Amino acid sequence: MADSIGLYIHVPFCAKKCLYCDFTSYAGVLDKQYVYKDAIIKEMGMRANIIGNKHISTLFIGGGTPSIVDTTVINAIIDEVYKNFHVDQNAEVTIEINPGTVSVKNLTDYKSIGINRLSIGLQAWQDELLKAIGRIHTSAEFVNSYNEAREVGFDNINVDLMFGLPQQTIGQWIRTLQAVVSLGPEHISCYDLQIEEGTPMHKMVVGGDIKPLDENTDRLMYKTATALLRSEGYERYEVSNFAKPGFRCRHNLNYWHNGPYVGLGCAAHSHLDHIRWANVSGLQSYIDTILDDNIPIAFEEYIDRDTEMFETMMLGLRTSEGVDKKLFEERFGIRLYQRYGHVIDKLSAMGLMHNDESAVKVSDKGVDVLNSVLVEFLP
Numbered sequence: 001m002a003d004s005i006g007l008y009i010h011v012p013f014c015a016k017k018c019l020y021c022d023f024t025s026y027a028g029v030l031d032k033q034y035v036y037k038d039a040i041i042k043e044m045g046m047r048a049n050i051i052g053n054k055h056i057s058t059l060f061i062g063g064g065t066p067s068i069v070d071t072t073v074i075n076a077i078i079d080e081v082y083k084n085f086h087v088d089q090n091a092e093v094t095i096e097i098n099p100g101t102v103s104v105k106n107l108t109d110y111k112s113i114g115i116n117r118l119s120i121g122l123q124a125w126q127d128e129l130l131k132a133i134g135r136i137h138t139s140a141e142f143v144n145s146y147n148e149a150r151e152v153g154f155d156n157i158n159v160d161l162m163f164g165l166p167q168q169t170i171g172q173w174i175r176t177l178q179a180v181v182s183l184g185p186e187h188i189s190c191y192d193l194q195i196e197e198g199t200p201m202h203k204m205v206v207g208g209d210i211k212p213l214d215e216n217t218d219r220l221m222y223k224t225a226t227a228l229l230r231s232e233g234y235e236r237y238e239v240s241n242f243a244k245p246g247f248r249c250r251h252n253l254n255y256w257h258n259g260p261y262v263g264l265g266c267a268a269h270s271h272l273d274h275i276r277w278a279n280v281s282g283l284q285s286y287i288d289t290i291l292d293d294n295i296p297i298a299f300e301e302y303i304d305r306d307t308e309m310f311e312t313m314m315l316g317l318r319t320s321e322g323v324d325k326k327l328f329e330e331r332f333g334i335r336l337y338q339r340y341g342h343v344i345d346k347l348s349a350m351g352l353m354h355n356d357e358s359a360v361k362v363s364d365k366g367v368d369v370l371n372s373v374l375v376e377f378l379p
């Protein structure tokens with residue numbers, strides 16, 4: 001049987017840039033959505049030689065805000081995927097949506113074209129916090145979109161949240177978690193806000209207009225989320241991701257297993273057969289390159305065995321399952337303990353890691369200092 005891969009399709013359009021956003025996304029250029037769709041479909045043809053002999057087990061339409069583009073665009077892209085590639089019958093097919101940009105009509109369209117998982121970007125429950133970080137929606141609009149999704153029959157929904165926002169209090173964060181939990185989504189992601197250089201929010205920090213949240217409150221928010229969500233039946237199966245049993249995101253698990261994936265669209269990344277590459281990130285340069293019949297590649301590198309082993313550890317240790325010893329040995333032809341025994345012993349003695357019969361995992365204590373744990377595995 002052919003290998004399975006995850007397929008990611010990037011839709012880089014947004015209604016307005018959020019103040020903290022450093023993703024490849026563009027506001028005010030929605031008129032380019034149709035030519036972009038044509039470019040994506042053309043890229044599928046260019047990539048047929050590498051995707052054509054694989055099984056697609058997960059498809060993720062991410063952004064940007066895929067839900068602001070015309071449903072016919074999403075429809076056409078998914079249609080082409082099914083026409084050109086082998087998509088597993090039970091494939092997980094996710095689309096990212098933002099509150100206020102969907103309706104019963106387009107949610108129904110998504111469902112009828114095979115999308116079976118929604119990821120909704122809420123971020124915070126308090127409208128004043130949403131406004132302060134540049135989001136365009138309110139929590140009431142989120143509830144409305146969420147209820148419409150349920151009405152249409154979506155039974156696998158993720159809600160994206162962020163903590164560590166400037167001015168955010170522990171009380172506001174707990175209220176956000178409680179309000180979301182009360183709706184009962186199958187999956188909740190809790191990301192720690194990173195204020196990246198080049199974003200408007202970074203300039204506001206440098207200019208003294210806002211103050212980043214202090215480290216202690218930020219850590220307390222993370223611990224609060226873990227405890228609260230666990231008590232409500234959500235497993236923390238990855239550092240930032242919580243799911244009810246049976247609802248882990250298969251697409252992202254493939255990334256954390258250092259599995260093969262292909263990304264289409266501007267700025268999309270791929271990793272397949274020991275090669276990693278990235279597409280050109282500019283929207284117009286991506287479109288122009290494709291329309292000129294060139295492959296829109298910006299960067300490509302060969303991943304040597306040592307690097308691949310390290311990356312497998314680095315990604316796998318983010319998950320609660322850890323790195324499976326048998327799979328590691330099958331993949332690299334060397335026992336995990338033989339390669340990393342000295343590090344595992346050291347970290348286990350410090351209480352940062354568990355070394356079970358079948359896997360090595362980071363302990364709860366280790367998660368608190370995850371970067372220092374991962375650095376130990378560097379080649």
Ligand code: SF4
Binds near residue numbers: 013
């Ligand atoms: S909606 Fe997402 S991708 Fe778009 S600007 Fe905001 S953070 Fe960036």
